[in-house]
Amino acid sequence: MAHQENLVKIAQEGFTMVEEFYSRSRSRPERLLHENSVQKTYPAWRSFAAPKTIDTYQAAKKYGGIVVLDGRRKYCIASTVLFLILCSALVSCHAAGGRAGRAVVTTFNVLRYGAKPGSKQESTQAFVKAWRAACDFDREARILIPPGVYKLGETIFQGPCKSQTPITILLQGTLQAVSDISAYPDKGWISFDEVNGLLLTGGGTIDGKGQDVWKYDDCKTNPACTHLASSIYMTKVRNAKVKSIHLINSMGFHMHITNSYLVRFHSLKITSEDGPNTDGMHISKSNTVKISRSIFRTGDDCISIGQGSSNVTINQVTCGPGHGISVGSLGKRENELDVQGLIVKNCTLVGTTNGVRIKTFPASGPSKASGLLFKDIIMQNVKNPIIIDQNYGSDSTKPSLVKISDVVYQNIRGTTISPVAVNLQCSSQVPCKNIQFHNINLRHISNERVSSTCTNAVVQHTGLQSPLAC
Template structure:
């Protein structure tokens, strides 16, 4: 039996079981085309599925049912994606897990997207309606998911995407792609709530973590970003009827040698109104960043989009606290909001960002914003 058929067969058997079921992918390198693990499982309230990509004494793909405490074996199994793009559809994913309650993905395994052969076909920098390449691992409509100790390398597009997920906890995740790999965002959220990502290392060619539309109650802590970009909210406002973003907390993170640090980006010409509110960025260390803190409400990601018109995304109650480090460019803080919907109540407290060169003071231009400075160090000076 081929590896793809074995994966699907083991999944179907596990999904029909009741109790705590472990699917074990042993320490073998598998070349796998696109695969979907779909629920709902037979008894949602009584079935818990553990998908383990680990080292095992087994020589074949197998399903084990354990009783008692979960066994932890932290060695690396290895899954490699097919490189033939004709096997994937537009915007498809390589590994998709959907409609499952209580999934745990653990074991220290690696998902290798083999993206180098696909990256030359990424045209998104020139075409706003570009064909999207496959995401490494996509979680769709999942509840109570745990991802621990998993590695993703060289994805063709996003490494990990969460869409319509609730109560997702990810920790000790490692994500890696070259700095010049296009659109290889580390972790992307959309229309999800109750998300907790912590203690992870992410270095890619794009956003370390990107928070799209329709997300609430998201906690991001103890993340190390670099290379690539930093942590971004958006872009927001491209489509009608987008959901708001609220309750985001980013805390105790470090960023080094990357372009953007914290960025909130919304589209000009947005066709409908939405909002991003109640967001806190606190205790973040930035070293030699090109663009440490930026609000950009005229975001235009490709040469085919038009920057004309005003963004209709309302930004309010955003806190930047205890952010320290250096900027490699003259502008350390840029709060450039929409004339149509000016930013309300952007708070800065104890922000200390000096020029890495040490030759002069960085600047902090402001536009269409009501900014408040609530104590502590303010370098560069407010809106200077």
């Protein structure tokens, strides 16, 4: 039996040939069949082939075979052959369990697995059971979370899964964290582990109830502190998309992405203005991560790029309040991986303590941060619009060994509340190299003079420079 997709293609081509053949040949049956070539785009099966010219004679001959006849005998035989082709293809598709161009999606509703919305009862196990059923299903699966509030403790969505298509989680309700810090022994509240293919969407809300546990965060006074659980923790995740979700009041990071590949985020709203260490998103040891068209209002960095991150793009993001968009902190641990390939563009920062920042610890081990582009960015009342701080988070006099190079700041404009709009404090051991400024236009909100400060940095500049480059 032919592959199902091929059968669908045959049927679609056959329908098209019948339509065109009858419409063009009815008035002139003497016309040769192969003269009725047509040019048409077929959106119903665009994935099978690019738009092309269908030679009706050759197509009929290929799929059913006809003899070369003239006049009405050819017209009748060709029509009969095409009809038989269609019947055969459609019967075969039915036998294969398919419908032309459409896949059947099986829905796993968390209510059927015991989830209880609107009550104090936890629904953690019900969610895990629904996930397990969908993950073990070998065809396209969707998990439905209907409107309502669902209480969850630590919830782990474990892969790998059987389906070759991404699992969809349609979040229409609100997930609310249990306010017991002992319920989260690991790094995440809602975790995705070793999942290849995921779509999380639906317009729902993920509420970390961080206001109930922020008092346990002692990271400002305890260097060996353990961060509170992230609302979403992804590790070893591939081919995933998160869109149209609202995250509020995380305990720790709202989202932590690590050891992952090809993960995309867009149309997110992340809100937690009061919590400590409530980064909107932290990325580490991951390749090809894209964030776009989202709003971050956080108590820490809107987005932070950690060690081992590469090919990260941040586009059309609004950040503020918060600590800005940061590379780092880098160099806190031994043997850290390099950061390479970051694009931050078309972003707006409003009332943040920093704009675009690179931060590394002094006395760090050797690593690199290179290939960084900050482009087309608007600053509105930002304290430190452009800053490199290689003495971050420590009083040590030993220099950082994180090498910063090939950094471009282009078309950055707006207002600052600080007289120092550009502040580059680089390492004396490994100075910043190839730092480029193109068209910088920053002014003080009170029309005071603004300046640049650069230490251990090799800077090049072109175009407008306000403040004047170092």
